Amino acid sequence: MENNTNYKHRDYSSEWLHLLVESALDAVITMDSGGRIIAFNPAAENIFGHSREKVIGKRVSELLIPPKFRTLHEKGLRQLLRIQLTALRADGDEFPIELEVVTVRESSNPVFMAYIRDISERILASQEKIDSYKKIKKILLQTVLAVSKALEIRDPYTAGHQKRVAHLATAMAQELQLDEERIEGIFFGALIHDIGKIAIPADILTRPGKLSREDEYYLKTHCFKGYEILNAIEYPWPIADIALQHHEHLDGSGYPQGLIDSNILLEAKIISIADVVEALTSHRPYRPAIPLEEALLLIRSKAGRWFDKKAVMACLSIFKRGYRIDDPDFSKLPLHNSL
Ligand SMILES: [Fe+2]
Numbered sequence: 330m331e332n333n334t335n336y337k338h339r340d341y342s343s344e345w346l347h348l349l350v351e352s353a354l355d356a357v358i359t360m361d362s363g364g365r366i367i368a369f370n371p372a373a374e375n376i377f378g379h380s381r382e383k384v385i386g387k388r389v390s391e392l393l394i395p396p397k398f399r400t401l402h403e404k405g406l407r408q409l410l411r412i413q414l415t416a417l418r419a420d421g422d423e424f425p426i427e428l429e430v431v432t433v434r435e436s437s438n439p440v441f442m443a444y445i446r447d448i449s450e451r452i453l454a455s456q457e458k459i460d461s462y463k464k465i466k467k468i469l470l471q472t473v474l475a476v477s478k479a480l481e482i483r484d485p486y487t488a489g490h491q492k493r494v495a496h497l498a499t500a501m502a503q504e505l506q507l508d509e510e511r512i513e514g515i516f517f518g519a520l521i522h523d524i525g526k527i528a529i530p531a532d533i534l535t536r537p538g539k540l541s542r543e544d545e546y547y548l549k550t551h552c553f554k555g556y557e558i559l560n561a562i563e564y565p566w567p568i569a570d571i572a573l574q575h576h577e578h579l580d581g582s583g584y585p586q587g588l589i590d591s592n593i594l595l596e597a598k599i600i601s602i603a604d605v606v607e608a609l610t611s612h613r614p615y616r617p618a619i620p621l622e623e624a625l626l627l628i629r630s631k632a633g634r635w636f637d638k639k640a641v642m643a644c645l646s647i648f649k650r651g652y653r654i655d656d657p658d659f660s661k662l663p664l665h666n667s668l
Pocket of ligand 1: 522523551575576
């Protein structure tokens with residue numbers, strides 16, 4: 330009976346609240362409307378390295394936030410936002426936090442509670458994830474380059490061809506402002522687009538003079554062969570289809586499938602232009618190199634019929650700005666350190 334009376338008169342809610350705050354794993358800091366600390370829980374003492382006696386009455390922004398982040402912190406406090414910030418420990422170390430500010434007492438003199446979580450480990454884990462993704466991508470690039478090299482050992486006339494095509498196609502994709510992921514796909518796809526030539530007899534690849542009809546037919550199978558080789562690997566980009574489609578034309582006059590515009594990947598459309606410009610301006614056993622101006626005139630004359638108009642314009646623009654196909658700057662490419 331007596332207990333029931335006590336139950337009615339004691340304010341259990343504030344005791345529970347106190348217990349909750351004291352035992353919380355996140356730092357909980359209570360502030361008055363001027364941002365001065367009025368309560369500081371044990372987790373806050375642990376995260377920031379200050380004892381509660383030392384911080385009561387001090388401003389949060391002056392004590393716990395590095396000077397360069399104070400404006401952002403004050404903005405978060407005013408707008409009652411959940412934000413990520415950099416905080417300051419007692420020993421001067423800066424560390425990342427997630428901060429959420431809520432109003433506890435709505436009145437002319439409100440009290441704010443800041444819930445603060447130390448997210449150093451979360452940030453570290455996501456950085457490690459990014460690093461390992463980059464490492465895998467680098468290994469992937471080195472593998473692609475090794476395969477590309479294998480082809481060039483067999484066919485010295487095309488040595489460097491795939492690299493130069495990759496460079497030009499990437500520059501065109503950047504000019505077209507494609508997203509980064511797609512640009513990387515174009516770069517990787519171009520580096521290995523002729524891999525199917527590994528299945529073509531070296532004699533056909535390196536023979537001077539015009540090829541017979543039969544040899545030409547055989548040479549054209551390199552698109553299918555490339556597709557067969559690359560389709561077995563689960564790349565994050567359509568690499569196998571790029572190898573298959575890089576000789577297709579918008580009007581259906583290309584090979585090996587005679588695809589028309591809407592059925593050809595943009596990646597393949599870009600690489601096909603870079604491929605033609607690079608091939609025409611390089612010496613081949615069956616013909617000398619053609620001047621760059623002539624090669625550019627040819628792709629311009631085929632814009633809209635063979636080649637995508639926007640991709641042609643992108644190609645012409647970068648050459649107009651001084652792009653050098655004979656001396657490409659690989660330092661501006663994705664993962665250039667591996668090249
Ligand atoms: Fe090709």
